[in-house]
Amino acid sequence: MIAPAVIIxxxxxxxxxxxxxxxxxxxxxxxxxxxxVGLNNxxxxxxxxxxxxxxxxxxxxxxxxMAIGPALGLGAAILLNRKMKGRAFYRAAFFIPVTTALVxxxxxxxxLLNDSGVINLVLELIGLEGHQWLGDPxxxxxxxxxxxxxxxxxxxxVIFLAALQSVPVELLEAASLDGAGPWRRFxxxxxxxxxxxxxxxxxxxxxxxxQVFDQVYVMTQGGPVNSTLTIVYYLIDRFRGLDLGxxxxxxxxxxxxxxxxxxxxxxxxxxxx
Amino acid sequence: MKKKSQLMLMGAALSxxxxxxxxxxxxxxxxxxxxxxxxxxxxxxxxxxxxxxVPEFEKTxxxxxxxxxxxxxxxxxDKFPVAVSSGxxxxxxxxxxxxLPTFASGGLLxxxxxxxxxxxxxxxxxxxxxxxxxxxxxxxxxYVAALYDFDxxxxxxxxxxxxxxxxxxxxxxxxMLETAKAMAEDTNGDGNADKYAMQILPDSFHFAQxxxxxxxxxxxxxxxxxxxxxxxxxxxxxYMKQLLAAGGIYWGPDQGDSTGMPGIKDERIGxxxxxxxxxxVIKDGAxxxxxxxxxxPAPEGKQQGSYLGGTGLAIPTGAKHADAAWEFLQFLxxxxxxxxxxxVAGAAPATIAGIExxxxxxxxxxxxxxxxxxxxEEAMSTATPFPYVAQWDDIDSRVSEALEGALLGASTVQxxxxxxxxxxxxxxxx
Amino acid sequence: xxxxNQVAPVARGRRGGISVxxxxxxxxxxxxxxxxxxxxxxxxxxxTSLKEAKDVFDPSGGxxxxxxxxxxxxxxxxxxxxxxxxxxxxxxxxxxxxxxVLFDTLAAYAFAKLKFPGRDxxxxxxxxxxxxxxxxxxxxxxxxMVWLHQVFPFLGVxxxxxxxxxxxxxxxGIFLLRQFFASIPDSVVExxxxxxxxxWRILWRMIFPxxxxxxxxxxxxxxxxxxxxxxxxxxxxxxxxxxxxxVGLTLLSRKNTxxxxxxxxxxxxxxxxMIIVFLVxxxxxxxxxxxxxxx
Numbered sequence: 001m002i003a004p005a006v007i008i009x010x011x012x013x014x015x016x017x018x019x020x021x022x023x024x025x026x027x028x029x030x031x032x033x034x035x036x037v038g039l040n041n042x043x044x045x046x047x048x049x050x051x052x053x054x055x056x057x058x059x060x061x062x063x064x065x066m067a068i069g070p071a072l073g074l075g076a077a078i079l080l081n082r083k084m085k086g087r088a089f090y091r092a093a094f095f096i097p098v099t100t101a102l103v104x105x106x107x108x109x110x111x112l113l114n115d116s117g118v119i120n121l122v123l124e125l126i127g128l129e130g131h132q133w134l135g136d137p138x139x140x141x142x143x144x145x146x147x148x149x150x151x152x153x154x155x156x157x158v159i160f161l162a163a164l165q166s167v168p169v170e171l172l173e174a175a176s177l178d179g180a181g182p183w184r185r186f187x188x189x190x191x192x193x194x195x196x197x198x199x200x201x202x203x204x205x206x207x208x209x210x211q212v213f214d215q216v217y218v219m220t221q222g223g224p225v226n227s228t229l230t231i232v233y234y235l236i237d238r239f240r241g242l243d244l245g246x247x248x249x250x251x252x253x254x255x256x257x258x259x260x261x262x263x264x265x266x267x268x269x270x271x272x273x
Numbered sequence: 274m275k276k277k278s279q280l281m282l283m284g285a286a287l288s289x290x291x292x293x294x295x296x297x298x299x300x301x302x303x304x305x306x307x308x309x310x311x312x313x314x315x316x317x318x319x320x321x322x323x324x325x326x327v328p329e330f331e332k333t334x335x336x337x338x339x340x341x342x343x344x345x346x347x348x349x350x351d352k353f354p355v356a357v358s359s360g361x362x363x364x365x366x367x368x369x370x371x372x373l374p375t376f377a378s379g380g381l382l383x384x385x386x387x388x389x390x391x392x393x394x395x396x397x398x399x400x401x402x403x404x405x406x407x408x409x410x411x412x413x414x415x416y417v418a419a420l421y422d423f424d425x426x427x428x429x430x431x432x433x434x435x436x437x438x439x440x441x442x443x444x445x446x447x448x449m450l451e452t453a454k455a456m457a458e459d460t461n462g463d464g465n466a467d468k469y470a471m472q473i474l475p476d477s478f479h480f481a482q483x484x485x486x487x488x489x490x491x492x493x494x495x496x497x498x499x500x501x502x503x504x505x506x507x508x509x510x511x512y513m514k515q516l517l518a519a520g521g522i523y524w525g526p527d528q529g530d531s532t533g534m535p536g537i538k539d540e541r542i543g544x545x546x547x548x549x550x551x552x553x554v555i556k557d558g559a560x561x562x563x564x565x566x567x568x569x570p571a572p573e574g575k576q577q578g579s580y581l582g583g584t585g586l587a588i589p590t591g592a593k594h595a596d597a598a599w600e601f602l603q604f605l606x607x608x609x610x611x612x613x614x615x616x617v618a619g620a621a622p623a624t625i626a627g628i629e630x631x632x633x634x635x636x637x638x639x640x641x642x643x644x645x646x647x648x649x650e651e652a653m654s655t656a657t658p659f660p661y662v663a664q665w666d667d668i669d670s671r672v673s674e675a676l677e678g679a680l681l682g683a684s685t686v687q688x689x690x691x692x693x694x695x696x697x698x699x700x701x702x703x
Numbered sequence: 704x705x706x707x708n709q710v711a712p713v714a715r716g717r718r719g720g721i722s723v724x725x726x727x728x729x730x731x732x733x734x735x736x737x738x739x740x741x742x743x744x745x746x747x748x749x750x751t752s753l754k755e756a757k758d759v760f761d762p763s764g765g766x767x768x769x770x771x772x773x774x775x776x777x778x779x780x781x782x783x784x785x786x787x788x789x790x791x792x793x794x795x796x797x798x799x800x801x802x803x804v805l806f807d808t809l810a811a812y813a814f815a816k817l818k819f820p821g822r823d824x825x826x827x828x829x830x831x832x833x834x835x836x837x838x839x840x841x842x843x844x845x846x847x848m849v850w851l852h853q854v855f856p857f858l859g860v861x862x863x864x865x866x867x868x869x870x871x872x873x874x875x876g877i878f879l880l881r882q883f884f885a886s887i888p889d890s891v892v893e894x895x896x897x898x899x900x901x902x903w904r905i906l907w908r909m910i911f912p913x914x915x916x917x918x919x920x921x922x923x924x925x926x927x928x929x930x931x932x933x934x935x936x937x938x939x940x941x942x943x944x945x946x947x948x949x950v951g952l953t954l955l956s957r958k959n960t961x962x963x964x965x966x967x968x969x970x971x972x973x974x975x976x977m978i979i980v981f982l983v984x985x986x987x988x989x990x991x992x993x994x995x996x997x998x
Contacts, residue, residue, distance in 0.1 A: 005810035006825060008872045013832045016843035029379040030358025030842070031590065049696065050670075079734060086731070092985060093738035096745070099977040099988075101931035103949045104970040108748045111963055116539065116760040118747055129463065135525040137683060150741070158992050211836045214933060218953070221347075223526045224475075225677040232838050236934075241666045242354050242379040244842060251839030258834050314941075318954075319782060342941050345954050352938055359846045361860050363941075539760060 024248035034245070041249035051250070053226050054234040057141055061230060062209030064145045065152070070201050072149065073156025074194075080157070081164045091161075095154035102151065106218035109147040110134070113219075134220055137227035144215050144228055152208075156201050163197035164190070199269045206261055210254060309597045310338045314366040316349045316584075320553070322613035322620070323367070323605065330604050337597050353589070357381045362589035364598040368418060370409055370582045371477075371659055371669065377412035378663030383588040385416040388599040393419065393606055401606065401624050405581055409658040418585030419602055420623035422614050424548035425579040425652035426482050429555075431456075431543045432567035432641055434469050442569045446486075446512060449572040450519050456543055457520030469543025470522035472533045473513055475676040477659070477669045478580050482546060482571065483509035485578030485657050491668065492660045492701070499697040501672060502690035510679055510686045512574075517680060525677065534558040546571050548582075549649045553619010556639050564638065568645035570652065581656030583623055621649055664700045671697055745974065752776070752967035759963045775964035776972075779955070784943045785972055788951035792930060795866050795947055799929040800922055802871035807921060808914075810872070811880030812906050816892055826881075829874045838934065844869055845938060865939040866947065870929065876921045883917035884910060919991035930977060948973040 024041055028034035045051045076094050080087055097105060112119050113133040120130030133143040167190055175185045213232040216222060222229040222237070229237075231254050238247035315323045327339045342363070344352065350372065356362060358381065368376065376382055393401045402410070406420045428443070434456060435442065443449040449471075457466035473479075477491075480501075484490065489505025492498060500506065517523060522541055524533050532554050536542040545551075555566065571579065586605060588598045604610060611627030614620045622628055628650055636642045659665055675693035679686045746766060751759055752775050754768040779785045813819070814826050845860070848868070852859030859865050887910060895905045911918070933949040940946045946954075952969040981988055 002810045002813040002825070005806045005872045005877060006829075008806065008868075009829060009832065009874065011847065012844065012869045012872070013835075013840065013874070014828070016840035016847070017832065017835055019843040020839045030354065031380040076737075079730065084730075086734070088985065090734045090738050091989070092982065093741045095989070096978055096981060097741065099927060099981045100974045101933070101949050101952075101977070103931070103933045103953055104973040105744065107952065107966060107970050108744045111751060111759075111967065112744060112747060114535075114760070116535070116762075121762055132523075132525070135523070137677070137681065150744070154741075155992070158989050161989070162992070207834075211838075213838065217934075221526060223673075223677065224681070225674050225683060232836055235836070235838055236351075237670075239842065240350055240354060241375060242358065242381075247842075248839060251836055254836050255834050262834070312941075340942070342943075343954075348937060348954060352941075355842055355845055355938060356941075359842070359849045361845075361849045361852070535760060538757065 020244075020248040020251060023244050024252050026245050028244045029242045030244055037245065041245045042253065044246065045249055045253060050226060050229065051231075051234060054229045054231050057226075057228060058210055058212065058230045060141060061145055061148075061212055062206055064142070065148050065209055066202060066205050068145075069149045069153045069205065070156045070160075070198070072153040073201070074160045076153070076157040077160035077164055081161060091157075094157050097151045098154040098158075100151070102214040103218055105151055106147060106215045109143075109150075110219050113143055135224060137225040140220050140224060140227045144212075144219055147219065148212070148215055152205075156205075159197060159201060160194070163194050167193050196269070199265060203262060203265050206265075207258055210258060210261075307336045308338065309336060309594050310340055311365065311594055311597050311601055312363040313339060313341045313601070314344055314349060314353070314363040315341050316344050316346050316367050316369075317618055318343060318345055320557075320618045322610070322617040325613045325617045326605055326610045329610075330601060334600060334604075337600065339601065354379065354381060357589040357591060360591050362591040362593075364588065364592040364594045365602060366587055366589060367421065368585050368587050370418070370420070370585050371665065373412055373418055373585060373587075374659075374661040374663055374665045376587075377417045377661075381590055382412075382417040383590055383592065383595060385410075385419065385588070385599075388588065388595055389416070394603050401626070403625060403654070405653060405656055405658075406623055409581055409583070410585065412661050418587040419606060421584045421586045421605065422550070422618075422620040423581065423583035423623040423649075423653055424550065424621070425581050425649055425656040426479075426546050426548055426571050427645070427648045427652055428569045428571045429545050429547060429551060430567060430569065431469060431562075431565055433565040434543055442567075443572045444570075445572050446574045450515060453516055453520035453544065455520075457522075466520045466522055467541055470520055470541060471516055472524050472536065472542045472545035473517045473521040473680065474524050474531070474533075474545075475673060475680050476526075476531070477672050477676075478582065479546065480509065480513070480672060480676055481580035481657075481659065482578070483512055483574065485580065485655075486571070486574030486576060487512070488575045490657070490660075491672070492662070496660050496662050497701055499668075499694035499701070502687070502694040506690055507686050509574075510676065510690065513676075514680060514686065523680060525681075526673075532558075537562075549621035549646070550619060552637075552640070552645065556619065564641055566639065567641055567643055568648055570648050577652075577655040579652045579656035581653065581658045584620075621646070662701065664697070664703075667700055668697050745978075748967045748970050748974070752964050752971050754964055756962055756964055772964070775962075775968035778965055779968045779972065783951065783955060783969075784946075785948070785951060785969065787943055788946050788948045789972065789976075791863060791944075791946060792948040795863055795936075796926060796929040798863075798867045799870050800925045802867070803873055803876050803921060803925045804918060806872040807876035807880055808906070808911065808918070810877045811884055812902075812910060814877065815881045815884035816887075816889070816910075817902070829877065832874050833878075840869070841935065841938060844935075848939060860939055861941045861945050863945055866932075866936045866945070869935065870925075870932070873925065876925065879921055880914065880917055883914050887913055916991065919987055923988055923991045926980075927977075 023034065025036060025038060026034035027037050080091055111117055115130070115132055115135070119133070123130050131139065134140050171189050171193070172185060175189050180188065211232055212230050213236070216228050216230050216233050217236075220228040222233050231250060235247050235250040235254075238250060313323060315321050317323060321341070321343065324341050327341065331337065331339060346369065349366070349368070353366060353368070354376065358379070373382070391398065398407060398416070402420060406423065410416050410418055410420055430442070435452075438455055440452050440455055443452040453471040457470040458468040459466050460468050481491070484501065484506055487505045487509040489501065489503060489509055491501045493500045522536065524536065532547075532551060533542050533545060534554060537555055538559050552568075555562070570577075586602045588595050588602070592598055606624055606627075608624065608626040608630055611622035611624050612630040612632050614622045614627070615630070615633050622630070622633070628646065633646045634644050636644050659669075662668070671693040675689040678684045678692075679689035684692070750766050750768055753771050753773065754764070755770070755772050755774070758764050758768065814822060848859040848865045850859070852861070852865070857864070891909070892905060895909060900908070931949060933953065936947045937950045937953060940950060952966075952973050955966055955969045
């Protein structure tokens with residue numbers, strides 16, 4: 001029964017992984033022979049200012065999106081966690097971006113953020129100055145973050161909605177009997193029971209955040225001045241330069257980062273849970 | 274019995290995949306006899322001179338069928354190295370000349386001498402191309418691509434505005450500054466020009482233009498060390514900065530449009546320096562501005578000079594039908610098919626005979642009755658291609674970074690260029 | 704167990720009738736404004752796709768195009784093979800979803816309910832693959848597809864099967880379903896076995912129906928990622944015949960001069976089917992995700 005899955009995964013996942021692991025220790029242009037260089041590719045990466053920049057940008061991206069996305073998601077979930085008119089509409093409005101192709105929405109955002117695009121138009125209408133959002137190294141990464149948060153927080157909303165539904169009523173009632181107001185109930189009863197959900201959201205979110213690529217590819221191509229260069233974009237850039245050795249090494253550095261982060265989160269989860 | 278049903282399900286699933294797959298593979302590869310299907314990867318997109326040449330070619334070469342697979346510039350860059358190095362090469366591809374060093378040093382390109390016997394359409398190469406072009410086609414002394422269209426820069430300007438403001442066409446760097454200043458307007462008073470401005474592009478192509486004119490070069494003569502941060506390089510970038518301050522509009526990669534067409538359309542851009550392909554682009558994109566544009570040689574710095582680039586036709590390593598590809602390549606270089614570059618794509622033919630076609634020298638009403646081609650031809654004669662080193666890809670991105678940094682004011686010109694030179698030198702020393 | 708519907712800090716005003724109205728009003732205003740903000744990019748994309756190219760950045764343009772032009776859609780479907788891309792996207796998505804349901808279920812059942820040597824080791828190895836960014840597999844996988852295409856010309860590179868194959872089994876799916884299957888008591892399975900039911904029968908007749916919510920989750924996630932995937936299809940598809948919508952859209956949006964109405968028409972064509980599917984299956988969508996992640 002597992003045979004089909006294991007065979008397919010072996011060919012489509014494990015084998016490529018092993019191959020690129022080997023490449024990461026070689027100098028290899030894709031044609032001809034690969035020459036063994038040991039850990040040199042990894043050492044090069046740590047000395048490369050562009051890779052450092054890419055790592056920093058990726059961390060910023062992950063932190064910003066993870067700081068704002070889940071908060072918005074939880075906020076929306078709380079507002080919508082009750083019977084009210086139009087609930088289905090609001091929920092749909094927040095969730096629809098999640099269902100859409102990143103490539104497509106990134107293209108739409110590029111139009112919105114264009115110099116003479118509608119965002120600047122509105123800013124000028126209310127007396128503010130327009131800005132080259134994607135053209136300024138100080139704002140390009142934030143613009144990519146904004147588009148990503150917009151696209152993604154509906155997912156977190158749905159998860160929090162589900163989690164809120166399963167907060168046991170008995171606990172809340174007990175808290176009410178003890179005289180706890182809504183805020184206190186939220187802080188002391190609801191939030192603690194959401195811990196596993198938070199951990200889930202952050203594990204998924206950080207893995208996704210560290211692998212950010214599509215938005216950058218469409219919106220900024222890593223620029224301006226490398227301000228939106230991310231780890232995976234850097235990896236693809238190395239592929240284009242026929243540098244499979246360094247490209248593969250980048251992937252395994254990323255794997256190490258993710259494994260470390262996941263380990264950390266599981267440790268934290270154990271302590272809190 | 275359990276096994277059996279399992280197998281049946283597996284079989285059903287697999288045959289479903291196979292069914293779909295076979296429905297979508299195109300027949301032809303395995304065709305019998307001498308019939309050959311040539312796969313061409315073409316980044317010209319919807320206005321392709323290659324597609325336009327196919328019917329005539331297939332008529333005269335009944336044994337060759339051409340299958341053109343349209344791509345864009347970026348996708349070609351993503352797909353070509355992966356496909357060729359994995360043994361899934363097309364038979365012929367259009368490649369930006371700036372990619373040649375990386376691809377050639379990676380062994381992705383067939384040496385044309387292997388198929389050409391030193392001649393194109395029966396003519397010696399030196400009769401087909403001028404010397405600048407021939408140099409651009411070589412990597413480490415071997416021809417790896419045939420130049421199809423060329424790119425060398427001239428000045429495009431709004432002649433109506435120039436006239437209205439009583440200005441004359443600038444011919445030197447100093448005059449250019451004056452003209453940019455007098456022509457550009459700042460309609461919203463934010464201190465940046467936003468009407469009829471000079472377009473400043475922070476890319477290696479445009480930097481090369483000023484660098485060459487200032488007597489500088491990207492690398493030293495044996496391509497072992499960065500030279501773009503010497504006095505000539507700093508001077509060139511300083512000049513770009515002055516132009517930007519005098520009456521320029523910064524046109525970064527975030528515009529999502531390297532041509533500047535939206536800015537030309539809404540008249541934010543009144544002047545720019547670019548290659549002949551822009552003639553086609555603005556005619557297409559801004560037909561209502563017909564008669565308002567004109568072209569002149571790029572204003573001269575210390576010397577004349579231009580970036581030289583263009584599109585090469587290359588036969589990738591592992592092409593299944595290299596000989597047939599060579600047939601088609603030669604066909605595309607015949608003068609009447611070179612003319613298609615101009616009539617279909619608005620680009621500039623690269624062969625000597627191609628440039629002299631009547632369609633190219635005819636007066637062009639869009640450009641006020643000028644026949645602008647001669648200027649580009651002239652520019653080509655003093656143009657220099659990028660240095661052909663395997664690390665060019667990397668150098669290019671470092672330099673672009675420095676340009677963006679300096680032009681946006683994130684660092685001084687000297688610091689930005691020095692900052693780019695350091696990693697470039699360490700790359701080159703490998 | 705009872706579950707609460709009212710845990711929010713601003714729980715319905717119990718204390719007095721007076722505060723109810725303004726509070727409701729504020730809440731709904733907030734929600735309406737933010738909903739509109741959320742939907743605005745789609746509205747603007749639709750609006751732009753119906754404009755003429757020259758009007759796209761017209762400051763006085765507004766949301767409603769004047770004149771309304773369908774040229775962009777006509778061009779997208781005639782000059783560019785968007786109908787072909789659309790069909791391909793549908794085929795690829797249906798296949799990926801179907802194959803995942805089949806293969807992931809089989810594997811998950813085996814990992815959860817059968818005992819065989821090396822079970823936990825194999826499962827552990829599979830889990831590691833979840834950490835690898837898929838981009839690193841691009842080149843080796845591409846080569847595998849080239850080889851496959853040489854052996855079986857109807858498979859591999861530049862066929863729809865090439866797009867489908869790398870994701871026709873997903874560790875994520877196996878993991879998700881295994882967790883769900885594990886929560887079904889072994890005694891239920893044992894009882895069925897004693898009644899003489901084969902594993903096959905147990906799986907399809909008993910487990911599958913119980914696991915419907917988890918399978919719904921798998922279907923939704925797979926559906927989303929299959930429809931929206933982009934880099935792998937871009938690499939593996941050469942001819943028009945094997946391109947999907949996101950690939951076609953990228954090619955469209957990156958031409959030298961961006962034609963915004965056409966690009967937005969392409970985006971709308973890519974986005975709208977997903978929105979329709981979502982709206983039709985809204986409850987299932989949201990419940991499916993919730994079921995999958997709270998288990």
